[in-house]
Amino acid sequence: MSDPTPRNENFADQLIAAQRVEPTLRQRYEQEMKAMLEQPLTKTRKITFTLSAILCTIMMVLLTIAAVSSHRAPIGVRIGLGLGAVYAAGWLIMVVRIIRRGALNLRSDSQMMSAWPWVFTVTLVTLILFMTGQRADSVRSVWMLLFGLTFLLMASMFLIQHWITEARMKVEERLLEVQLRVAELAEQLSKRG
Amino acid sequence: MIAAWEPRLFYYVRRLVPQESDAWDVLQQTWLGAYQNIRSLGDTKLIATWLYRIARNKAISRRRERVPEPTENFDEQPETEPPDALEQFESAAAVHRALDQLSLPHREVLTLHFLRDLSLEQIADVLGVPIGTVKSRLHHAKRALRNVLEREVSP
Numbered sequence: 104m105s106d107p108t109p110r111n112e113n114f115a116d117q118l119i120a121a122q123r124v125e126p127t128l129r130q131r132y133e134q135e136m137k138a139m140l141e142q143p144l145t146k147t148r149k150i151t152f153t154l155s156a157i158l159c160t161i162m163m164v165l166l167t168i169a170a171v172s173s174h175r176a177p178i179g180v181r182i183g184l185g186l187g188a189v190y191a192a193g194w195l196i197m198v199v200r201i202i203r204r205g206a207l208n209l210r211s212d213s214q215m216m217s218a219w220p221w222v223f224t225v226t227l228v229t230l231i232l233f234m235t236g237q238r239a240d241s242v243r244s245v246w247m248l249l250f251g252l253t254f255l256l257m258a259s260m261f262l263i264q265h266w267i268t269e270a271r272m273k274v275e276e277r278l279l280e281v282q283l284r285v286a287e288l289a290e291q292l293s294k295r296g
Numbered sequence: 297m298i299a300a301w302e303p304r305l306f307y308y309v310r311r312l313v314p315q316e317s318d319a320w321d322v323l324q325q326t327w328l329g330a331y332q333n334i335r336s337l338g339d340t341k342l343i344a345t346w347l348y349r350i351a352r353n354k355a356i357s358r359r360r361e362r363v364p365e366p367t368e369n370f371d372e373q374p375e376t377e378p379p380d381a382l383e384q385f386e387s388a389a390a391v392h393r394a395l396d397q398l399s400l401p402h403r404e405v406l407t408l409h410f411l412r413d414l415s416l417e418q419i420a421d422v423l424g425v426p427i428g429t430v431k432s433r434l435h436h437a438k439r440a441l442r443n444v445l446e447r448e449v450s451p
Contacts, residue, residue: 114388118388128317132321136324136327
């Protein structure tokens with residue numbers, strides 16, 4: 104059953120607009136939301152991210168040069184090298200943004216960190232399988248497959264790391280809930296006593 | 297998702313907790329809960345019900361923490377005729393002011409109804425009551441709201 108009581112279609116919006124908010128409280132909420140989802144970078148993390156940025160830059164440059172200059176290589180190899188350069192560039196952008204921000208966003212960065220290797224891995228493994236099927240040389244095919252599986256393993260590590268972060272946040276919330284409940288019970292007991 | 301739902305959820309939560317600072321805290325906890333349990337949301341079509349339910353649970357916890365009071369129960373009220381479909385409340389500002397003068401169950405059901413994100417079935421799901429109770433409660437709530445509005449017009 105539906106009975107849209109107010110005839111005006113924008114009634115809900117008008118109702119929401121009628122709600123006055125205290126700017127300082129809203130500001131505090133926005134800051135807390137930001138803080139809740141952002142972890143400041145520790146010294147170790149800063150060093151790790153800086154090293155990653157350097158490594159990504161080197162990889163990006165080398166792979167781009169290799170993709171452009173290897174005229175005699177099969178097209179599949181050149182595409183693979185190009186993909187590697189794009190992957191490195193993607194990581195570089197992400198890492199630089201994190202370093203500049205000085206904090207790790209648990210929502211967007213974490214998702215990106217788990218998604219980006221998977222996108223790359225799936226694309227690369229597809230390419231490798233395609234090339235393996237085209238090659239008569241079985242030893243090289245096995246090596247290529249191993250190469251693909253190595254990437255798959257690395258991507259899995261990022262995915263597991265993402266799950267661990269999620270699980271940790273869940274535990275933290277449960278702990279807060281327990282603390283809240285204990286405080287509530289303590290208050291009730293003190294009133295009775 | 298936050299940008300789309302924040303104003304509506306805040307409006308709803310604000311009707312449930314006594315202080316504005318509590319409403320912001322509850323909203324924050326709602327997002328945390330939603331983020332952590334996003335996998336439990338099987339069907340994205342149910343997002344409205346899911347978010348309102350999380351917000352309600354957080355608001356109830358906060359309310360209990362702040363105002364230990366007996367829960368007002370309107371479920372025993374007889375199910376009279378369904379809410380009158382043609383009944384209208386033209387002024388949103390007046391309704392907004394009047395809502396705060398209603399009892400919590402009436403305020404809550406009317407807010408969910410006026411925000412127009414949920415069907416009656418979904419409201420019943422959020423409140424954890426049968427649909428008949430929602431209809432009945434809505435009917436009484438509208439009557440109470442009309443009384444408040446009439447009192448405001450003719451003091």
